[in-house]
Amino acid sequence: MKSLLKFITCGSVDDGKSTLIGHMLYEAKLLFADQERALELDSRLGSRGGKIDYSLLLDGLLAEREQGITIDVAYRYFTTDHRSFIVADTPGHEEYTRNMAVGASFADLAVILVDATKGIITQTKRHTRICALMGIKHLVLAVNKMDLVDFDTKKFDAIKEEFARITTEFRFESIEVIPVSATEGDNITTKSPNTPWYEGLPLLPYLENVDVHASDDDKPFMMPIQRVCRPDHTFRGFQGQIEAGGIAVGDELTILPSREKANVKRILVTDQDRDSAHAGQPVTIQLDREVDVSRGCVFTKDDQIQEADSFSATILWMDDSVLTPGKNVLVKVGTKVLPGTVTAINYKIDINTGNTVSADHLVKNELAKCEFSLSDGIVFDSFDRNKSIGGFILIDRVTNMTSACGVIDEALQSADQAVRIDAEVTREIRAQQKGQQPFTIWLTGSSALDNAELAKEVEKRLVASGYHTMRIDNQSGESVRQIAAYAALLNDAGLLALVPAGPANDNDQAIAQEMIGQAFLPIEVNDSSSIEEAAKDTVKRVVKALIQV
Amino acid sequence: MDKLTLDSIDATTHLDQLEAEAIYIIREVAAECENPVMLYSIGKDSSVMLHLALKAFYPEKPPFPFLHIDTTWKFKEMIEFRDRKAKEFGIKMLVHSNQEGIEQGINPFDHGSSYTDIMKTQALKQGLDKYGFTAAFGGGRRDEEKSRAKERIFSFRNKNHAWDPKNQRPEMWKLFNTRINKGESIRVFPISNWTEKDIWQYIRRENIDIVPLYFAKERPVVVRDGQMIMVDDERMKLEPHEKIETMKMRFRTLGCYPLTGGAQSEADTLDAIIEETLGAVSSERTTRVIDQEEAGSMERRKREGYF
Structure with missing residues (x-):
């Protein structure tokens, strides 16, 4: 039966990664005619003087075309007589490591490219590590630009040996090393006459045949609950996708974390009643008794979870x-x-x-x-x-x-x-715990309004929006230095300190600024008709400052 | 191009995998998002999405409404189909049109690309804002167009509904992050990984009803700029040299009738359509007039809030 293979390609711009995939699609005649026309058109804009630039098939975003690099993950779909494929083309630069990880998290297999003229480089090791971390079990190392080293078998063997050495620390299930030329087409879809010493399959036939699906059916049953289905009081079922193993009507399962047990009364695979279901299927399961189950619970027969x-x-x-x-x-x-x-x-x-x-x-x-x-x-x-x-x-x-x-x-x-x-x-740690950036809000100005009352009103609004605050009321007439020291301490605690400082005073403000540093946020209150209005305006300015941090 | 035959495609496993992935995503949104909606455009992809939503929650009805953005220039048969399906499945179907646009008489003949902006993009923003939807399912597929190929399944929009392709959230494994800040919203594309071929095979396998315009039939058409435009009502403005002909034709995609080109075809059964599609020499978006305007036009439009 025809299956689906999800794979990624990793390598740098210079390794010819997009070109490799583009060429594979082109050679395998997997393009629609209008895409082919568009490719030829696009190539005229590119840097290769009208010769087909296969990489244009994959680099979709405008910024990428301008810069000539792959920034984000691009997905491509193709089907041969033997298999359906989804390929994620991922960026190679270290600064886009996270984008590569996105691609890798989705794939069953990775095609890692190296330039035969350069051999294994730092980024090859990085890509291998990311693939391993994200759970990829199968690798293909495509040694590209073999045409530039005259298809030298010694160069190829040296790269192959070094790759075996750097992959020993990971638990990959299969590793295949293939000599190719992405621009010239050697060992892409058909066996190249230039590499008679290479006994393996060309890239595409290899991808069509490699077996990557470790059978999830053999593992014990496990399913995280996505939602409880309750259309009316007569029906209560639990919906999710089976992640491992199989389940049948009548089976006993354990509900985690409560560890309660129940038997399966009914199984719906989407909208169809079934006697059993297996890994990968979306199901609705009804149990034979009332149990406490909500989203996030796990149904399982596995006692190691x-x-x-x-x-x-x-x-x-x-x-x-x-x-x-x-x-x-x-x-x-x-x-x-x-x-x-x-x-x-x-x-x-x-x-x-x-x-x-x-x-x-x-x-x-x-x-x-x-x-x-x-x-x-x-x-x-x-x-x-x-x-x-x-x-x-x-x-x-x-x-x-x-x-x-x-x-x-x-x-x-x-x-x-x-x-x-x-x-x-x-x-920083205390502030992070509170999910905010500490500031001292130094309220000045507005002789018409009571500054202390305004500070109270501002604080109420900030607390209501989820901020952690403390107000300093200077009733005993302490010095500006004393007040600024209190405020700095409150900032250390991760709090927003509110200081009603009265009429603006440049000298005081300079002292406070110096003692409080970057957390100092002077706000000159606008003359408003009411405390509420002034508070609303002040809060708006504070929140703006908080968001800009 | 090699012609793939129907017999060579035994995609049971493949389709099951795609269906399971879509259902998982739809359920995650229903479980985690505050106020989701499924956009419904009446096309074949929407028919598949609706079908998936019905299957995902069975025996419950989908726990969210459906929203159709009506430009008022859709094919008559599409509107009839929409109303019939909503009734048949007992789902809540909301319809929104840009009233200002209607009052100003915005139409696809006189207003070109500003028509698309006003009656589609702006109308969509209005519709989403009107009901305060925080997540909207769309039937976008990555194989349709290059900028879509890079879009995540959960795609975030700021309060102006704009997409920032350089600041997409990493999407790891099946762990979708549905959290948003106030004013932001999410577009969710559960069938991101389907191809046009998958859609057709799934329609056949699941026996999904689609708008009859997809099947070849004798229809009144005008050939304009190499596109075959159907004369669906009296609002169609003809150039002096144009004349209405009757041709056996069908549509590969459906939209506003003056902007949707059809193709001559004899394919009047699902199998014939699939046969035709698998041997297709045109990817489907070439029959949408707006996409060909300039390189990268779709990406630009999406940054501005096009779905």
Whole structure:
């Protein structure tokens, strides 16, 4: 039966990655005629003087065409007589590591390109590591530009040996090394006469035949619950996609985390009644008794699946912001989302070499071993056994960006024990915990309105919007230095400090500015008819400053 | 081009995988998003989407409404089909048109690309804002057009409904992040990974009803700029040299009748359509007039809020 192969291509601009895929589609006659025409048209705009530039088939975004590089993942679809394919073309530069990870997380196999004239380079190692991290089990190393080294078998063998050496630390199930020329077409769809010494299959036939589907049917049954289906009081079913194993009407299963047991009364595969169902199918399962089940629970027959509220994991940090321990995040594992904290960065892993380095923070595209603590227990398994509940993403609680992805290594101590943070607790950590940037809001001006009353009103509004604040009322007439020192302390605690400072005074303001530093936010209150109006306007300006940080 | 025959395609596993992926996505949105809607354009992809939504929640009805953006220039048969399906499946079908555009008499003959902006893009923004939808399912597929090939399944829009292709959220495994800030919304494309061929094979396998315009029939047409335009009502403005001919033809995509080119065809059964599609020499969007205007036009339009 014809199957679907999802694969990615990795390599740099110069390795000819887009060209390789473009050429494969072109040679295999997998293009529509109008795409072929468009390609020829587009090529006239390109840099190859009218000769067909196969890479134009894949580099879709305008910015990419202008810069001549692949920024994001592009997906292409093609079918041969033997298989259907989805290929994700991913960017090679280190700064786009996260985009490559996106492509890799979706694929069963990776085609990694190297330039035969250059051999294995740092980025080859990086790409191999990312593929391994994201769960890819099958690799093809396409040694490209063989025409430029006169199809030298010694050069090819040396690259092949070095690749075997760098992949020993990972658990890949298959690795195939193929000599090709993407621009000339050697060993792309047909065996090249230039490489009589190569005994394997050309690239496309290899991809048509490689077996990547480790049978999920042989594993014990496991399904995370996506939603409870309750059209009326007579029906209650649990919907999800079976991630491993099979299930039949009458089977007993365990509900995690409650560990209650129940028997399967009815199985719907989409809208059809079935006696049984298997991995990959979307189902609705009815049980024979009333049990407490909600989204995020897991149905299983597997007794190795664990529950824990803290774990260690390997993560790829993908956000523009810096990660420091103490960061509050949302963690999504399977169909469950929980608040949690990054409690420790154990060490960084050099994405190119695999060497470990101690670290107290992470920047974009860095790989690290970290520890997490969650607000509640989460059901998980090791990534090797069950990708769907072994991988996770971290969501930033303020920006909602997907800031990292990771793979759970193991559970840590139970919830009852105190969680520790492996770093000095700084202003940044306290502020992150509150999900805000600390400021001292220094209110001046507006003789007509009572500054202290205004500060109260501003604070009410800020608290209502979820900010953490503290107001300093200077009733005992303390000096500006004293007030500024209090405010700086409150900022250290991660709070927004509100100071009603009365009429504007340049001298006072200069002192406060110096003592409070970057957190100083002077706001001259606009003359308004009412406290409410002035407060509304002030809050608007504060929030604007907070968002711009 | 090699002609792939029907017999060479036994895509049961392949289609099952695509169906499962789409249903998973649709259920995730229903479970996590506050106020979702499924956009319904009446075309074949929308028919597949509606079918998937019905299957995803069975025996429950889809727990969200459907929204059709009506430019008022759709084929009559499309509108009839829409109303019939909504009734048959008992789903909530919302219809929105840009009233200002109608009052100003905006039409595809006199207003060119500003027609698309006003009656489609602006109307869509209005419709989504009117009901405060936070997530909208669309039937976009990555094989349709180059800029779509790079779009995530969950695609974020700022409060002006604009897409920022350089700042897409990483999408890992099946772990979709549905969280948004106030004013933002999400476009969700559950059939991102389907090709036109998959759509047709699925329609056949699942016996999905589609608008009769997809089947070849004798229809009144005018040939304009190499495109075969059907004269669907008296609003069609003819150039002096143009005359209406009757031809056996069908449509590969459906939209506003003055902007949708058809093709001469004898394919009046589903099998004949699939046979024709698998041996196709044109990818389907060539029959949509707007896409050919300039390189990268679709990406530009999407940044401005086109679906």
